Amino acid sequence: MSKTFELETLKIRMGDADLGQLDLHQRVQRAMRALILDGVLLPGLKLPATRSLADSLDMARDTVESAYTQLHRDGFIVRRQGSGSYVSETIGTPLRGRASRCARPLEQERSVPVAGAGLSRRGQAIVDGGGITDQQTIRAFATGLPETRTFPTDVWERLQRQALKDYRASVLLHGDPQGAEPLRKAIATYLNLERGAKVGAEQIVVLSSTRQALFLCAQLLVDAGRPVLLENPGYFGARKAFESAEAKVLPIDVDAQGIRTDLLRADRSGATCVYVTPSHQYPTGVTMQLERRLDLIRWAFESGRWIIEDDYDSEFHYDGMPTACVQGLDKYARTIYIGTFGKTLYPGLRMGYMALPQPLVRPFVQARSIMDGHTPQIQQLTLARFMEDGHYNSHVRAMRKLYAGRREVILESIGKHLAGIVTAPRPQGGMQVPCLLEPGWSEEDTIRCAATAGVLLQGLSRLYAGEHRQPGWLLGYASLTAYEIEAAVLRLANALRKP
Ligand SMILES: Cc1ncc(COP(=O)(O)O)c(C=O)c1O
Secondary structure: OEOOOOHHHHHHHHOOHHHOOOOHHHHHHHHHHHHHHOOOEOOOOEEOOHHHHHHHHOOOHHHHHHHHHHHHHOOOEEEEOOOEEEEOOOOOHHHOOOHHHOOOOOOOOOOOOOOOOOOOHHHHHHHHHOOOOOOOOOOOEOOOOOOOOOOOHHHHHHHHHHHHHHHHHHHHOOOOOOOOHHHHHHHHHHHHHHOOOOOOHHHEEEEOOHHHHHHHHHHHHOOOOOEEEEEEOOOHHHHHHHHHOOOEEEEEEEEOOEEOHHHHHHOOOOOOEEEEOOOOOOOOOOOOOHHHHHHHHHHHHHHOOEEEEEOOOOOOEOOOOOOOOHHHHOOOOOEEEEEEHHHHOOHHHOOEEEEOOHHHHHHHHHHHHHHOOOOOHHHHHHHHHHHHOOHHHHHHHHHHHHHHHHHHHHHHHHHHHOOOOEEOOOOOEOOEEEEEEOOOOOHHHHHHHHHHOOOOOEEOHHHOOOOOOOOEEEEEOOOOOHHHHHHHHHHHHHHHHOO
């Protein structure tokens, strides 16, 4: 947060890797826009005159003028004749008035006041609860982003051309709401071989994402006003999905073994399902131990509940073999398994899937047909080829190796530069490191301070329900090179230690 315009902050942001391909005026414009959206440049702040900024940045005045023109056109800044340019007063309004006006962390639920839109009570509650903002650029330390810069797009393109040729006009027509058969077969084979699942292609439903799967679970399994059990701390996307169906979300604590099944057994709320991330608990990184898994399954069977297993990044397990999924251990068929290609391939693909117990297949497919019909055919058939030809497994293997190396780099950098500020327990897998703040450091202040250095931190405490909230951050590292990780950790440490 700046009361004055800080040139260094703009320069740092202009150096972000994802802006590297853009023209100079676009880099200035995008960096300023990001600083405004992050709350670093506050509403009403006077911006430097174009000539003076151009001199400071060693570029032509026209370049800065184009950037300002675009920012003005998009409503980020206002230009007053004879007075100069200012950050728009309206742009930051929803963020203003918050304690210390902290910068917006990654993927934060952003609530936008909507008056007089004639929304339903449910619609208004959804808006009031806030949406999910995905990070759309590569940036330290955005969470949930895989390596995308080296994705084998040439192979993908070739397979897509082949699929178009082989399936001809049929891919241009509507597809099966359950998903294209070749892809469902490929997913079932993969899950059985690599994740220890026990499923047939007829149990697979191809969707756009984990979030769509959770939305369907909320719609189909929980009545309005009825309870649902969620891990605490836990994934806010799951909470949002259930809250938007007007369910009552009840937190169940997680310990070093995973979700506490003693608390599940003590639950008398009448909840029909529990949401869990057993392979790699979000955000603590804990792997649910076998005994706990079996106990969870027994509990679900005895009390007739559903287990919703979100297996979002289990492929990336670095020490030993990844644990088999709960679905494969569950001989009572009480588990609804959810997977996503957004982490193993790339998030822009928008493809995920569910492996459902038989009785749930028809209801889910029907609900899905109402929601959005089906997933794009050509993408599904290309992905099926990608899996059948072995590219998927080799890509996952290569990424696992790459991320394991990046995990070492980030842990080492944290140890070297952030000792005394955070401790980072070594995660066994995944694409992010949870960092626990040492006493005396405020989560909110550190997030705000990091934003001025161009570093995004996702706060840990807001992923908790109830009184006890662990302050800290979740640092995503999978999409960053070793150099970018080290440089950003150093930049962060310098910003935090600045007197
Ligand atoms: C625990 C968890 N599940 C699911 C997702 C999102 O998956 P998708 O983009 O497929 O909705 C995320 C995203 O980071 C996540 O952290």
